[in-house]
Amino acid sequence: MNLRISDRLLLGLYISAEMRAFPSAKLFYWTPVGYSRKKYRELVNRLQRLNLIQRTVLEGAVNFRLTGGGQKRLLHNFPALALTGKSWDGFWRVVMFDVPEAQRQERDRLRRRLIKLGFGRLQDSTYLSAYDWDEAVFESPALFLEAKQKHLGDPKKLADKIWHLDQLADGYQQVIDRLTTRFGIKDAKKRDEFLRRTHQEFLAVFLTDPFLPPELLPADWPAAKCRKFLLQAGAVKE
Numbered sequence: 001m002n003l004r005i006s007d008r009l010l011l012g013l014y015i016s017a018e019m020r021a022f023p024s025a026k027l028f029y030w031t032p033v034g035y036s037r038k039k040y041r042e043l044v045n046r047l048q049r050l051n052l053i054q055r056t057v058l059e060g061a062v063n064f065r066l067t068g069g070g071q072k073r074l075l076h077n078f079p080a081l082a083l084t085g086k087s088w089d090g091f092w093r094v095v096m097f098d099v100p101e102a103q104r105q106e107r108d109r110l111r112r113r114l115i116k117l118g119f120g121r122l123q124d125s126t127y128l129s130a131y132d133w134d135e136a137v138f139e140s141p142a143l144f145l146e147a148k149q150k151h152l153g154d155p156k157k158l159a160d161k162i163w164h165l166d167q168l169a170d171g172y173q174q175v176i177d178r179l180t181t182r183f184g185i186k187d188a189k190k191r192d193e194f195l196r197r198t199h200q201e202f203l204a205v206f207l208t209d210p211f212l213p214p215e216l217l218p219a220d221w222p223a224a225k226c227r228k229f230l231l232q233a234g235a236v237k238e
Contacts, residue, residue: 003203005031005043010052010074011203013066014081016231021056021063029195030203080118080211083131088213092152093129094145095119095138113138118210120162128152128162130213159216169218171205172226179229195233202230 012030016022028040044064047053052070056063066074075082095114099107111127117137119127135144152158159165178198185191209223 003207005035005039006047006052007074007077008032008203009043009047010066010070011078011206012199013053013064014071014074015206015227017065019066019071021058021065024062024064027064029192029199031196032200033193033196078207079116079137080209083118083211083213086131086211086213088130088155088215089132090148091132092147092155093132094122094147095127095129095142096145097125097142099125110138110142118212120159120210122162128158130159130216155216156218159212160218163210163212165212165218168205168209169222171208172222175202175205176222176226176229179233198233199230202226 008030009027012027013022016026024044027044028037031040044053044055047070048055050069051067052073053064054067056065097107097110099110107125114127117129117133118131119129122128132146133144135142138144175198178201185194205226206223214221
């Protein structure tokens with residue numbers, strides 16, 4: 001997973017506490033295995049100077065919270081985060097484009113941009129979203145259409161097919177299953193490494209999540225449960 005450490009920490013704060021304070025000791029779990037505490041301290045100091053995070057002390061423990069500037073940077077780098085928790089209005093948004101082979105780089109850039117916005121691939125040059133977007137966010141010429149759900153079939157089945165929700169759910173469930181084994185890890189260093197690896201696995205799944213509205217997800221969607229297990233894991237004292 002090619003992700004800057006600074007973005008890992010900002011994502012960690014967003015996932016763990018949104019705009020609330022979060023313990024520095026647990027924020028460290030969002031760094032990859034092998035990343036030293038010294039480098040971590042240097043990085044959080046730099047993020048503070050950039051006004052992306054804010055330091056606070058609660059009951060003698062150092063905490064950090066995401067600032068408005070930090071949230072703005074996150075939404076710029078990961079715009080699909082803005083979709084979390086939104087309801088569906090019953091319309092699909094369809095983006096179609098026809099970029100010639102001679103402009104392959106532009107075409108690939110547009111595809112990456114659409115995926116980053118949470119769109120799913122319907123056909124080679126046709127992408128689908130459950131959300132309304134300003135056409136300016138595509139940053140490339142594209143045809144943006146709106147379609148009622150009845151014209152594209154059963155919405156839940158379509159969402160499952162386009163976004164491979166079964167695979168995404170399996171990814172979340174695997175993280176949950178791994179976290180249930182942490183109780184057998186007695187060595188503190190091994191437990192810390194385990195939690196850092198598990199946080200990384202969670203991020204790998206989380207960053208492929210299109211954050212579809214609840215109306216399009218299975219009733220037993222495991223994302224919230226997985227997040228809850230992850231946040232509880234670092235608080236357990238074996």
